[in-house]
Amino acid sequence: xxxxxxxxxxxSESDVPEVVIQRLPLYVRVLSHFSSAGNDVISSEQLGNRLxxxxxxIRKDLSYFGRFGKQGRGYDVAMLEGQLRSIxxxxxxxxxxVVGMGRLGRAVVSYPGFAPEGFKIVAAxxxxxxxxxxxxxxxxxxSISRLTETVKSLDIKIGIVTVPIDHAQxxxxxxxxxxxxxxxxxxxxxxxxxxxxxxRGIDPxxxxxxxxxxxx
Amino acid sequence: xxxxxxxxxxxSESDVPEVVIQRLPLYVRVLSHFSSAGNDVISSEQLGNRLxxxxxxIRKDLSYFGRFGKQGRGYDVAMLEGQLRSIxxxxxxxxxxVVGMGRLGRAVVSYPGFAPEGFKIVAAxxxxxxxxxxxxxxxxxxSISRLTETVKSLDIKIGIVTVPIDHAQxxxxxxxxxxxxxxxxxxxxxxxxxxxxxxRGIDPxxxxxxxxxxxx
DNA sequence: GTTTGTGAAGGATTTCACAGCA
DNA sequence: TGCTGTGAAATCCTTCACAAAC
Numbered sequence: 001x002x003x004x005x006x007x008x009x010x011x012s013e014s015d016v017p018e019v020v021i022q023r024l025p026l027y028v029r030v031l032s033h034f035s036s037a038g039n040d041v042i043s044s045e046q047l048g049n050r051l052x053x054x055x056x057x058i059r060k061d062l063s064y065f066g067r068f069g070k071q072g073r074g075y076d077v078a079m080l081e082g083q084l085r086s087i088x089x090x091x092x093x094x095x096x097x098v099v100g101m102g103r104l105g106r107a108v109v110s111y112p113g114f115a116p117e118g119f120k121i122v123a124a125x126x127x128x129x130x131x132x133x134x135x136x137x138x139x140x141x142x143s144i145s146r147l148t149e150t151v152k153s154l155d156i157k158i159g160i161v162t163v164p165i166d167h168a169q170x171x172x173x174x175x176x177x178x179x180x181x182x183x184x185x186x187x188x189x190x191x192x193x194x195x196x197x198x199x200r201g202i203d204p205x206x207x208x209x210x211x212x213x214x215x216x
Numbered sequence: 217x218x219x220x221x222x223x224x225x226x227x228s229e230s231d232v233p234e235v236v237i238q239r240l241p242l243y244v245r246v247l248s249h250f251s252s253a254g255n256d257v258i259s260s261e262q263l264g265n266r267l268x269x270x271x272x273x274i275r276k277d278l279s280y281f282g283r284f285g286k287q288g289r290g291y292d293v294a295m296l297e298g299q300l301r302s303i304x305x306x307x308x309x310x311x312x313x314v315v316g317m318g319r320l321g322r323a324v325v326s327y328p329g330f331a332p333e334g335f336k337i338v339a340a341x342x343x344x345x346x347x348x349x350x351x352x353x354x355x356x357x358x359s360i361s362r363l364t365e366t367v368k369s370l371d372i373k374i375g376i377v378t379v380p381i382d383h384a385q386x387x388x389x390x391x392x393x394x395x396x397x398x399x400x401x402x403x404x405x406x407x408x409x410x411x412x413x414x415x416r417g418i419d420p421x422x423x424x425x426x427x428x429x430x431x432x
Numbered sequence: 433g434t435t436t437g438t439g440a441a442g443g444a445t446t447t448c449a450c451a452g453c454a
Numbered sequence: 455t456g457c458t459g460t461g462a463a464a465t466c467c468t469t470c471a472c473a474a475a476c
Contacts (some may be wrong), residue, residue, distance in 0.1 A: 017467070024405060024452065025425035028382035051406050055435090056469055063437055071436045071475040088425055089432025096424075107396060108322040108420075113404065117421050142301065183425040186394060187328065190267050191241060198430050200423035204400060205323075205333050208312075208374065209241035209304055211398040214414050215373060216305025233445070272447055279459055287453045315456045358466065412466090 003047050016064045025060055026051055043074035082162075088117060095156045096184075097123040099171050100163030101131050104186055105176040108162055109137045122154050144171070144172050148178040160184045172199070232280045239277055240300050242267055247297035259290035276307075301324045306334060312400075313339040314386050316379030317347050317357050320402055324378055325353045338370050360387070364394040376400045388415070 014175055017214035020105060045063065052091050062068055062080075065087050069075045085091050096114070098105050101124050112200045125141040125147060126132055132143045142150060159175035161168055161183060167189035175183055175198055183199045188206070193199055246266045250258055260278075261272035267293055278284055278296075282301055301307050314321050314331070317340050325337050335419045340355040341363060342348055348359045358366060366372065375391035376382055377399060384403030389398055399415045401407060404422070409415055 002397070003329060019467075022422075022426045023430050024429075025422045028425070029404065029422075030406075038230075045435085052408070054469065056471095057467090059435090060438060060468075065436065070438050072434045074435065074474065079255050086268070087429070089428040094424075094428060103323075107319075113421055114424075117425065119421070119424055158427070181431050182424075184317050184423055184427070188245065190246075192268070196301070200427055202418060202420050202423065204327075205335070206241045206245075207400055207418065208239075208256055208310070208330075208335050208398075209306060209333065209376070210238045211400070211414050211416055212310060213237050213240075213303070214304040215397050235445075263458085270447070272449095275446090275457090275459060276446075283459065285458050288456045289454065290457065 005076060020061045020064060021088075022054070023051075023057075024088055026053075026059075026086045027058070028081055028088070028090070031077050031084070033096060033207065035077045035081065037143035040077050040131055042072045042077050042080070044069070046074075052166050093118040093120055094158055095120050095122045095154055096160055097125060097127045097147075097151065097154075097156045097175075097180075098154070098160045098162055099123070099147075099175070100161065100167075101126040101136060102162065102164070103135075105162035108135065114210075119158065121160070123156060147174055151175075151178040151180065156180070158182045158184065160186070162186045165189050236277045236280060237304075239267075239269070239273075240304055242269075243274070243277075244297055244300045244304070244306070247293050247300070249299065251293045254292050257290045258293050260285075260301070262290075278340040307336040309336055310374055311338045312338050312374035312376055313337070313341060313370075313391075313394055314362065314368065315324045315341045315363075315373045315378045316377065316383075316392070317342040317350075318378065318380070319353060320376035322352055324376060324402070325355060326415055334373065337376070339366050339372060343364075359388065363390055365404070367391075367396065372396070374398045374400065381405050389404075 006195065013177050027047060029042050032046055044058040045095055048055045048058050054091060066083070068083055094117055098109050098121055105124065114121060121139070123199050124136060124141045125144045126141050127144050157180070159180040159182070161171055163171050165187045168189050169191050170187065172183060172185065172191045172193060181197050183193070183197065185199050185201045188203055190201070191199055243263060243282055246263055260274040263272045264274050266364050267313065282299070284296050293416055294310065312335055314325050314337055321340065327342055330337060337355070340352060340357045341360045342357050343360050347357050350357050373396070375396040375398070377387055379387050381403050384401065388399060388401065388407045388409060392409060397413050399409070401415050401417045404419055406417070407415055
C-alpha cells in the first residue's frame with residue numbers, strides 16, 4: 001500500500017500487470033483535462049510529461065489493450081479516454097456502501113468527489129443504536145445486520161470501511177460475506193481477505209511515515 | 217498509490233529501493249500491535265502472515281539496514297520496532313501545515329490519527345479573507361502569504377495540501393519555495409515538483425477507479 | 433518529419449534455497 | 455531443531471531502439 005497499501009487477491013488475472021491497471025486512471029484524468037483544454041490529439045510524450053512517466057511506458061501500457069494511436073500523430077484524446085474508461089469499467093455507475101458513520105464516515109459520504117466519477121454512495125451502516133435511523137447527507141443509516149440484504153437489493157458492488165481499527169476486520173469479513181469484491185479501507189490495518197477480493201487502503205499516516213525517511 | 221500515486225524526486229538515494237521504504241511502516245504497525253498483545257518475539261513468517269508478504273521479503277527488506285534477528289528464534293519485537301522507527305525517522309515529532317481550510321482541510325486538522333504517530337499539525341492556511349483569522353480545531357487560520365515565514369518560525373517540515381484542484385499546483389509550488397520537502401497531497405492531480413521533494417497522494421477516487429477493472 | 437507499437441535488452445524486485453548460528 | 459541472512463535464480467517491470475505507418 002503506497003502509499004501503497006494495496007492488496008489484490010484476484011485469482012486468474014488476464015495478465016496485465018497490476019501496476020499498469022493502477023496507472024490507467026491517471027491517464028484518464030490527464031486526458032480529460034486535456035480535452036477540457038480544447039486539445040483533441042495528444043502524444044505519449046505530452047501525456048508522459050504531465051505524469052512524470054516515460055513515453056515508452058505509456059505506449060507499452062496501452063499496448064496491453066490494443067492499438068489506439070496513429071503513427072506520426074498521436075492519440076485522439078476523446079477516443080483514448082473513452083477506451084480507457086471502458087477498459088476500467090468506468091463507463092457505468094457503481095453503487096457503494098459506507099460502513100461506519102463516525103467522523104470519518106460522515107466526511108466520506110459528504111465528499112463531493114465520488115459522484116461525478118460515477119461512484120454513488122447509496123447506503124450507510126453503523127452498529128450504534130444512537131446513529132441507526134438518523135439521516136446523514138440524505139442517507140438513512142442502517143443497522144449493520146441489514147448489510148447482506150441491502151447489498152443485494154441496492155446492487156452495491158463497493159464497500160467503504162470507515163470504522164475504528166478494532167472493528168475493521170470483522171466489517172470487512174461481513175462485506176466479503178455479503179458478496180462485495182472491492183473494498184476501500186480507511187482503517188489503519190492490512191486486512192485479510194480471500195482471493196478474488198481487492199482492497200485498497202487510504203492511509204495518510206502510512207504515507208507520512210515513509211516520507212520522513214527522506215528528510216530525517 | 218499505490219494506492220499508488222506517488223512521486224519521489226529524491227536525488228541521491230542511498231540505494232534502498234523505494235518499495236522497501238514503503239513497507240517499513242507496515243512492519244512497524246504490526247510490531248506495535250504484536251507487542252500490545254504481549255508477544256516479545258516474532259518471526260519473519262508471523263510478520264509476513266499479518267501482511268500477506270513472504271517471510272523472505274521481510275528478511276531481505278530488513279537486511280538493507282542491518283541484522284536484527286536471532287537465528288532459530290526470530291526478532292525481538294520491541295527492539296525491531298525501535299530500530300525501524302529510528303530508520304524511518306519516527307523517533308521524533310514532525311510539524312506539519314495544512315493548506316486549504318475547506319471541508320477537506322477541516323476534516324484533516326480534526327483527524328485524531330496524526331498526533332499519536334508524532335505528526336503535529338501546527339498551522340493552517342487559506343486564501344479566503346472570510347476564513348483567515350478564524351479558529352478551527354485550536355488553529356488560527358493564517359493567510360497563505362505568511363507561509364514561508366511560518367514554515368521557518370514553527371519548524372514545519374511537512375505540507376498537507378487540501379485545496380481545490382485548480383489551486384493545488386500553485387500551493388505546492390509555494391510549499392516547495394518555502395523549503396518543504398515532504399508533501400501529502402489530497403488534490404486529485406499529479407503535481408510537478410523538483411528533485412528532492414517527495415509527494416504522496418491521497419486519492420480515493422483513483423483507488424476506486426483501478427478496482428473496478430477487476431469487477432467490471 | 434513525426435510518433436506509434438513492440439521485440440529485445442536492461443534493470444529492479446521477489447523468491448529460492450541453504451549455510452550458518454542459536 | 456528453528457529461523458535468520460544472503461548470494462543466486464527467477465520473475466517482473468521499464469526502457470531502448472527501430473521498423474512501420476501516417
